[in-house]
Structure formats: C-alpha cells, structure tokens
Amino acid sequence: MKFKVVLIIFIVVLISIYAIFPRKNINIVTQMSESETKGLEKILNSYKLFHMVKFNIERIPFSGHFSRIKQLLDLNRKIDIARVDIKTPEWFESYIKDKPILQSVDCLVMLYNKKHIKKPPQTLNELWDYIENNTKDIYGNNINSPTFDKNKIEDYVFYMPYNSGWWMSAIFLSEDKNFLTSNVNKKRFINIAEKIKFLYKNNLIPKITENFYDDMINMFVRGEVDIIFNGPWSFSTYKEKGFDFGVSIIPSGIDGSFSPMGGQQWVLLNKSSEAEKVMEYLSKTEVAKKFYKYNNTIMPDEKFLEELDKKEDIVAKQLKTAIKIDKKTDYILFKFFSTDFIMYLNDKMDSEELYNRWLKYLIHHHFN
Incomplete structure (x- = not known):
C-alpha cells in the first residue's frame, strides 16, 4: 500500500516538473542513413529519460552536407548540433562554436x-x-x-x-x-x-x-x-x-x-548549456558501445577499441592498417x-x- 502511494506521489511530482519546466528543444542535423538515424534516436532516448530535453533530428543527404547546413543556418534555422565529415572545409569552421567530438572512424x-x-x-x-x-x-x-x-x-x-x-x-x-x-x-x-x-x-x-x-x-x-x-x-x-x-x-x-580512413564528428553550432551537456554525453564510452551495437560504427575510444581487438573484430583489425586521408x-x-x-x-x-x-x-x- 505504501509503495503504491509513493509511486503515485512520484508520478505526480514528475508530471508537475514537466508542466512547470517544459523540455528544451535540441535541434540536430545529421547526414546519417535512415537506419543509422534510428540507432541515434535510441541512444538519445536514453539521455532524454533523465534530462529535460526534446530532440528534433533532421536528416540531410551526405553529398554536399556542409553546404546544406550552411544554407539552413543562413536562413536563421536554429541548429544546436550537427554530425559532419571530419574533412571539414575551412569556410565551415567559422560556424563551429567549440572543439568537435569524433563520432566514428571509418574504413573500408x-x-x-x-x-x-x-x-x-x-x-x-x-x-x-x-x-x-x-x-x-x-x-x-x-x-x-x-x-x-x-x-x-x-x-x-x-x-x-x-x-x-x-x-x-x-x-x-x-x-x-x-x-x-x-x-x-x-x-x-x-x-x-x-x-x-x-x-x-x-x-x-x-x-x-x-x-x-x-x-x-x-x-x-x-x-x-x-x-x-x-x-x-x-x-x-x-x-x-x-x-x-x-x-x-x-x-x-x-x-x-x-584501407583509407576517414570519420564523422559532432560539431556544436549553437552554444548553450544543454547542447554542451549533450555533446559531453555523445563522447562517452557507454555511447560508443551503443553506436556499435545499433549502427556498427566505431568511436575512437581507447578502452572500447581494446575490447573489440580482443574479440578479433574485423573492422577494428582493418583500422590498425588504415591510412588517414x-x-x-x-x-x-x-x-x-x-x-x-x-x-x-x-x-x-x-x-x-x-x-x-x-x-x-x-x-x-x-x-x-
């Protein structure tokens, strides 16, 4: 009986918090495939459970994605975080508000x-x-x-x-x-x-x-x-x-x-405390493991790479001889x-x- 009362009070408190403090929007633009984006949504849902944020994810084509993001920003679209190629053109760097975070390293x-x-x-x-x-x-x-x-x-x-x-x-x-x-x-x-x-x-x-x-x-x-x-x-x-x-x-x-080696990274395009916290979350080892689980992408996290190496993961093995382009x-x-x-x-x-x-x-x- 006491447990039920406590549970009801907890739910009421949560509803009250959501009503008083609405979730803050975090807008993310990514050039991930549709299936990769589904993996990203699962990862961000875990974060959303304990943070008062709402994620709005927009997919754009990989080809020409830097120019497309620039177009959106020039139209005064609010983009907090974007996932882009690590081969960032110099003209785009002025839009980046903080040090990028590697999301994945790629090889063939x-x-x-x-x-x-x-x-x-x-x-x-x-x-x-x-x-x-x-x-x-x-x-x-x-x-x-x-x-x-x-x-x-x-x-x-x-x-x-x-x-x-x-x-x-x-x-x-x-x-x-x-x-x-x-x-x-x-x-x-x-x-x-x-x-x-x-x-x-x-x-x-x-x-x-x-x-x-x-x-x-x-x-x-x-x-x-x-x-x-x-x-x-x-x-x-x-x-x-x-x-x-x-x-x-x-x-x-x-x-x-x-194999040639490239990669993808998260860039902060709108500096705010909430967006910075999300960037910090995306850099964690636990998130690296989730990206591997859902999307088979490998973040350059040292501990995680050691685990994959012990399991004789083929991609991790190929990365050892990959050449950065x-x-x-x-x-x-x-x-x-x-x-x-x-x-x-x-x-x-x-x-x-x-x-x-x-x-x-x-x-x-x-x-x-």
Whole structure:
C-alpha cells in the first residue's frame, strides 16, 4: 500500500516538473542513413529519460552536407548540433562554436555474400581470379572460354567503383604502401591500373553510374554481385533487409591490406548549456558501445577499441592498417580517379601517361 502511494506521489511530482519546466528543444542535423538515424534516436532516448530535453533530428543527404547546413543556418534555422565529415572545409569552421567530438572512424572492409562464398579471397590475386572465373555471359562462359561474349554478361561477382578515389585507394595502397607519396612504385602502379582496365574493357565489372553507391548496395543485396568493399556504417542496412553477409579485411596486395580512413564528428553550432551537456554525453564510452551495437560504427575510444581487438573484430583489425586521408589528399584522389583514370579506361591515354599524371598530382600536393 505504501509503495503504491509513493509511486503515485512520484508520478505526480514528475508530471508537475514537466508542466512547470517544459523540455528544451535540441535541434540536430545529421547526414546519417535512415537506419543509422534510428540507432541515434535510441541512444538519445536514453539521455532524454533523465534530462529535460526534446530532440528534433533532421536528416540531410551526405553529398554536399556542409553546404546544406550552411544554407539552413543562413536562413536563421536554429541548429544546436550537427554530425559532419571530419574533412571539414575551412569556410565551415567559422560556424563551429567549440572543439568537435569524433563520432566514428571509418574504413573500408570486404563484404561478401555468404550464400555464394564460403571462403572469401584473401589476396588481390585471388580476387582477380575469382572475378575472371565467375563472371559469366548468358551462355555460362567465363573469360577463359574462347566463346565468351563480353557484351552479354549475365552474372557479375564484384562491384568496383572505379571512379571513386576513396574506394580505389584501398586497392592501390594494398599493392603499394607508398601510393600516396612521391615514392609511389611505378611498376606496381601500372600493373594494378592495367589489371583494372582489363576487367573494365572485358565487362568483368559493372559499368557505374553517378549514383554508384546506391547501385552497389542494391546489387549486393539482390545477389547480383558477390563481393563489395564498404564500411561498417552500411551493415545495419543489410541486416534490416535480412541479407546474410560476411565481413573480411581488404584482400592483401604486395604490401598488405590497407584501407583509407576517414570519420564523422559532432560539431556544436549553437552554444548553450544543454547542447554542451549533450555533446559531453555523445563522447562517452557507454555511447560508443551503443553506436556499435545499433549502427556498427566505431568511436575512437581507447578502452572500447581494446575490447573489440580482443574479440578479433574485423573492422577494428582493418583500422590498425588504415591510412588517414586529409582534405588535400581526398581532393586529389577524387580529381584523379573521376577524370584522369576514367580517361585512361576509355583509351584517352596510356598507362605511362596515367602514372606521370598521378606523380604530378602528388608532387603538387606535397609543395602546396
């Protein structure tokens, strides 16, 4: 009886507090996917239970998200916190009110269809062999058959975003760890470039569109390709669709298995005591574990990374050899692979000129 009375009093007190002290709005803008945002909502709901705040979350596209946030701010939209890429453009820094907090570190890993593959390729050579042996035309022939028809491909097995510097750097770095330096190995560079061109010219990899990322995800989930490279941020999408996939490190080249490393961060755009408390909460180890649980994203929290390492987590293992990509390097990767490399694939230049152009990019980047 006493317990019931106490409970009733407690509820009345809570209702009174909510009535007298309404929840303060915290507006958050994020470029997370829909499934990632659901994970964020669960995490913020835990915080909301013990704090008088209400979270308003707005999703925007990842592409051009800095410009979109600027537009909203210029329209006098109140944004307390935003989740943005760590490669923050200089012009955006004036909007940030305090030191950013890392939300996740990103790298690429290899994902494969467990229904079709029992043991994934461990080396780049094994990956090339898998592509050549299993990409087939409508007659069931692979490229090793004299009757193979490259214009009538029915079964692809690997999606390669050959116009993306981020994705392609994983292959070139694994073959040559100096790929991003002026000490780039010419022979290895040309060998990889020529191998990719061979796959491209013989239609052993799908031709890509401007929206290659969505195409890659959809083809993978539909079973139209067996292998892709993607990051842990995408895992929740496959799980939601009930797709059974495996995770492995990027196949090793001559110099090992490498991946580009990027990341996402929280930035404070409106300085207030409530927003600062939320930022502090988002930096905690307990929150890092929740983001991993819901979204498979890894926060660079030392204790948490040690736990994952002991569990032999594939993403944590890949992060050990990942190479951080700064803004300038990201730009030259984008420019080279979206223009020069495409020209090379379409016979607008030979491999020698392609190498010289890459070297020019690197030297210019080093001295500027």
